[in-house]
Amino acid sequence: MAEITLYSGITPPPTPESRHSGANASPTPSPSGYKGTLQPDSAIGFAPTGRASRSDKNGKHHMAVIRRARVTDAPAIAKVYVESWQTTYPGLVPDSYLLGLSEAVSTQRWQTQLSTQRETCGVHVALERTLGLVGFGSCGHQRTAIPGHEGEVYTLYLLDSAQGRGLGRRLLSAMAADLMAKGLEGMVVWVLRDNPSRWFYERLGGQRLAEQTICLGRALLPEIAYGWRDLAELARLPINPPLE
Numbered sequence: 001m002a003e004i005t006l007y008s009g010i011t012p013p014p015t016p017e018s019r020h021s022g023a024n025a026s027p028t029p030s031p032s033g034y035k036g037t038l039q040p041d042s043a044i045g046f047a048p049t050g051r052a053s054r055s056d057k058n059g060k061h062h063m064a065v066i067r068r069a070r071v072t073d074a075p076a077i078a079k080v081y082v083e084s085w086q087t088t089y090p091g092l093v094p095d096s097y098l099l100g101l102s103e104a105v106s107t108q109r110w111q112t113q114l115s116t117q118r119e120t121c122g123v124h125v126a127l128e129r130t131l132g133l134v135g136f137g138s139c140g141h142q143r144t145a146i147p148g149h150e151g152e153v154y155t156l157y158l159l160d161s162a163q164g165r166g167l168g169r170r171l172l173s174a175m176a177a178d179l180m181a182k183g184l185e186g187m188v189v190w191v192l193r194d195n196p197s198r199w200f201y202e203r204l205g206g207q208r209l210a211e212q213t214i215c216l217g218r219a220l221l222p223e224i225a226y227g228w229r230d231l232a233e234l235a236r237l238p239i240n241p242p243l244e
């Protein structure tokens, strides 16, 4: 695992007794009322109250819904994953690595993840009525050792054409609500330092917590961790607002 440098002022939470613990802990309800992790998949769909529409920069109107991923979403998630990496990271991640990404391999991974890790990992997808699955995010327990932040957003990717319409915010909110519902306090997300998307996390209140260097395709790449100690505000953002 890469060595992490914590920025100064990052300390464990001051009131450990206020934290949940053990099997008796009751999951914290989502302030937004989102039940993406608790309802059966079929309960969240294109129902009139579960839609939100938003225009893109060309004025085209889109309707989108955020819901928990199903195993059958794996191929579409893999497609978004590979395509988003290939449009986001040229110049940051070596071309050889990007060209080596395979939808087939990624589909296998997501299928396994979605069928075996539902309790530990939450995967949420953004679906547009005409375009289908255009984005996704996954979250679970923090994998590094940043104090005071139990959850982590592992991935958050949208197709280029679906960016800038509020879907990233809604997916992040769904993951915050999911982590809260699992009883986890706080979350981090690691982002390549030179990825302009990190300003998205700044915009949504993420605090710079730490940095590390990772190795991708033989390149050493600096990453920054953003963190939210309290997820309530993020989770309160409307995940599936009513149709405008």
Ligand SMILES: CC(C)(COP(=O)(O)OP(=O)(O)OC[C@H]1O[C@@H](n2cnc3c(N)ncnc32)[C@H](O)[C@@H]1OP(=O)(O)O)[C@@H](O)C(=O)NCCC(=O)NCCS
Binding pocket: 084, 088, 156, 157, 158, 159, 162, 163, 164, 165, 166, 167, 168, 169, 170, 189, 190, 191, 192, 195, 196, 197, 198, 199, 200, 203, 204
């Ligand atoms: C990062 C990403 C998930 C953000 O989702 P999005 O739907 O495009 O962002 P939203 O429309 O929800 O934006 C929410 C706010 O963040 C701001 N924002 C989003 N991306 C930004 C950027 N690159 N720079 C500055 N601000 C940004 C928006 O302007 C908006 O602010 P507002 O409330 O003032 O309007 C999406 O752009 C994406 O998938 N990028 C490519 C993949 C990637 O880098 N993923 C992150 C890997 S860690």
